[in-house]
Amino acid sequence: MKKISNIKFILIVAILAALILSACQYDLEDAINDNLEQKGDLIVHFIDVGQGDSIFIQLPNGETSLIDGGTRASGENIVKYLKEQNVEKIDYLIATHPHEDHIGGLPKVVKNFEIGKIYMPDATANTNIFQELLKEIKNKDKKVSIAKGGDIILNDSGVKYEILAPNGEKYGETNDYSVVTKLTYKGNSFLFTGDAEKTSENEMMDKGYNLKSDVLKIGHHGGSTSTSNEFLLKVSPKYGVISLGKDNTYGHPHKETIARLNEQNVTVLRTDELGTIVMNSDGKNINVNKEIKGENTESETQNIKKYYIGNINTKVYHSPDCNYLPKEENQIILKSKKEAEDKGFRPHDKCIK
Ligand SMILES: [Zn+2]
Ligand SMILES: [Zn+2]
Numbered sequence: 585m586k587k588i589s590n591i592k593f594i595l596i597v598a599i600l601a602a603l604i605l606s607a608c609q610y611d612l613e614d615a616i617n618d619n620l621e622q623k624g625d626l627i628v629h630f631i632d633v634g635q636g637d638s639i640f641i642q643l644p645n646g647e648t649s650l651i652d653g654g655t656r657a658s659g660e661n662i663v664k665y666l667k668e669q670n671v672e673k674i675d676y677l678i679a680t681h682p683h684e685d686h687i688g689g690l691p692k693v694v695k696n697f698e699i700g701k702i703y704m705p706d707a708t709a710n711t712n713i714f715q716e717l718l719k720e721i722k723n724k725d726k727k728v729s730i731a732k733g734g735d736i737i738l739n740d741s742g743v744k745y746e747i748l749a750p751n752g753e754k755y756g757e758t759n760d761y762s763v764v765t766k767l768t769y770k771g772n773s774f775l776f777t778g779d780a781e782k783t784s785e786n787e788m789m790d791k792g793y794n795l796k797s798d799v800l801k802i803g804h805h806g807g808s809t810s811t812s813n814e815f816l817l818k819v820s821p822k823y824g825v826i827s828l829g830k831d832n833t834y835g836h837p838h839k840e841t842i843a844r845l846n847e848q849n850v851t852v853l854r855t856d857e858l859g860t861i862v863m864n865s866d867g868k869n870i871n872v873n874k875e876i877k878g879e880n881t882e883s884e885t886q887n888i889k890k891y892y893i894g895n896i897n898t899k900v901y902h903s904p905d906c907n908y909l910p911k912e913e914n915q916i917i918l919k920s921k922k923e924a925e926d927k928g929f930r931p932h933d934k935c936i937k
Contacts, residue, residue: 626743626769630801630861631665633658635829635836636685639776639801640666643743644769649676650693651765651776652686656713659689663696665860675700676737676745679717680762680778682709687717694720703731705750707761731763733791742867744768748795749780751787759804760784766797770867775819777803777810785815798870799823799863800850806837816848823872824850825861846912851904857917858891872904892918892936894929906935
């Protein structure tokens with residue numbers, strides 16, 4: 585009997601020791617994982633460049649990416665904006681396609697910052713701006729990687745940055761060469777489509793890529809030949825961001841595109857209405873314009889430029905993260921509480937303090 589209980593005792597001690605050890609090991613693994621885990625948020629800046637695109641991304645691991653550089657005229661402003669964010673290096677520079685409203689400001693960017701990898705589609709343009717960009721890249725002794733659907737830019741500690749287009753060799757429309765990227769940070773994802781149109785959208789769907797994203801950078805400034813119903817259904821975004829200039833000569837965004845977005849209850853955010861749009865993701869939630877450095881237009885908040893969404897029928901205005909937002913077709917963007925109240929809107933008591 586005594587012998588057995590001795591064995592029992594030893595067994596219990598051994599089991600306990602094993603449990604404690606494994607618990608310790610678990611803690612240690614957790615600690616290591618925590619260390620490897622990204623510390624910061626993912627921050628995506630849709631820089632207001634007028635009629636064009638320029639998206640600056642701060643990755644949680646401290647690296648940066650710039651997708652496009654607006655028009656030639658916006659180059660200086662982009663450089664200034666990046667310097668304000670204390671940027672020294674662009675780790676991943678993507679020129680979606682060689683149209684001037686996407687690469688125009690990039691020669692200045694390449695000149696002013698340290699550059700890591702550069703991605704472009706296999707498309708050229710017979711334009712001065714394209715030649716200037718290639719010259720600046722050469723001056724920096726950099727090589728261009730030709731982007732293809734399926735390539736991975738980064739896959740590390742909860743962040744996946746992948747290329748989903750182009751998937752073909754030759755296109756009739758330069759816009760369809762657009763490098764499309766999807767950026768996923770834990771539970772949040774962003775799809776950046778450049779000026780990709782239907783042909784490229786169809787190819788991405790045919791490839792069977794997982795297109796589902798919280799935020800869709802609407803293709804081609806809201807032009808009607810992008811953002812097909814089928815594509816939009818697959819992406820199924822909460823937010824659709826349109827980068828465009830006020831009163832542009834193309835009539836962007838086209839009303840057909842806005843109708844499709846309304847139909848699928850996508851919250852539309854436009855740079856011609858809001859200026860630069862900044863989204864923060866902690867991997868679970870996305871905050872819009874939580875904090876923008878720079879001029880403060882509202883006295884009640886510090887360094888926070890918020891916007892509001894009004895319901896044109898009820899004349900009530902909401903915070904953009906309110907659970908009781910009106911349908912898109914009844915929404916109006918209001919830049920401040922003052923603007924809301926000047927226009928006769930009253931605050932929604934659940935979301936406006
Ligand atoms: Zn284009
Ligand atoms: Zn464009």
